[in-house]
Amino acid sequence: MMTLAAIAEKLGLKVLSGQSGMNRQVTGGYVSDLLSDVMGHAQAGHIWITLQTHKNVMAIASLKDLAAVILVTGHQPDEDTVLQSNEEEIPVLGTDLPAFEISGKLYELLKT
Amino acid sequence: MNQDSQSMHFEYNVEGGNFSRAGYASSEIKKLLKQLNVDMGIIKRTVVGCYEAEVNVVAHAYTGTIYVDLNTESITIRFQDEGPGIPDIDQAMVEGFSTASSKVREMGFGAGMGLPNIKKNADQMKISSIVGKGTTLEITMLLQ
């Protein structure tokens, strides 16, 4: 298993919020923009890759004990998303890459 | 809260239309079950059911109350709302069926997976609804 900090460094992810959660351990990832799909299928310790930026993303991340959220293609979290991310210590990370590319890189990294 | 050695009861309010609060009650229920040392696997399934049912009140109804009853054998959670009701429950249960608005869909809600998710994760699920009045959904998790 890897920490978020190590993953963020290897993949060049920006920490957009929730800095204090960067020592979390990552068990895998899930890619979806449908909230019920994530609710039904993501697992504790996963990184959730999405373009959804609103606060409900953090509600789900917290309920599912996810390690972090990656926002793709330069999307920025809403203000209340940032607040909840900081409170819950679940980081929101940013990349300019599209979901396909960042997922491929994360998969490669976690596979070993 | 009212508590004796056999059973406990809790209530939470849900505000229809208020998406910024969606998931708040589910998070409180999750904390409660953790405090009570409920098995982590049961908590995880309960959380999925609670969240979907809470979001349905937010997305589809006007106001609702969640009643949580716990005893040594089971957790029963009843989501009772005042709202438009569900005209055809069998159709609502079909994965992918949704009457959510396009604005709600853009946020990633309204995939029509909520009720199927609840069914998959709950040990028992009951829905009753009166069109024009409201909907009551009850999930039961068995502890033994």
Ligand SMILES: Nc1ncnc2c1ncn2[C@@H]1O[C@H](COP(=O)(O)OP(=O)(O)O)[C@@H](O)[C@H]1O
């Ligand atoms: N509490 C409720 N009040 C009124 N209608 C509801 C309620 N819950 C569910 N429904 C109806 O059932 C449909 C399917 O629900 P669900 O499977 O959760 O999917 P979604 O919420 O994504 O539309 C909803 O689109 C709605 O028409």
Ligand SMILES: [Mg+2]
């Ligand atoms: Mg729903």
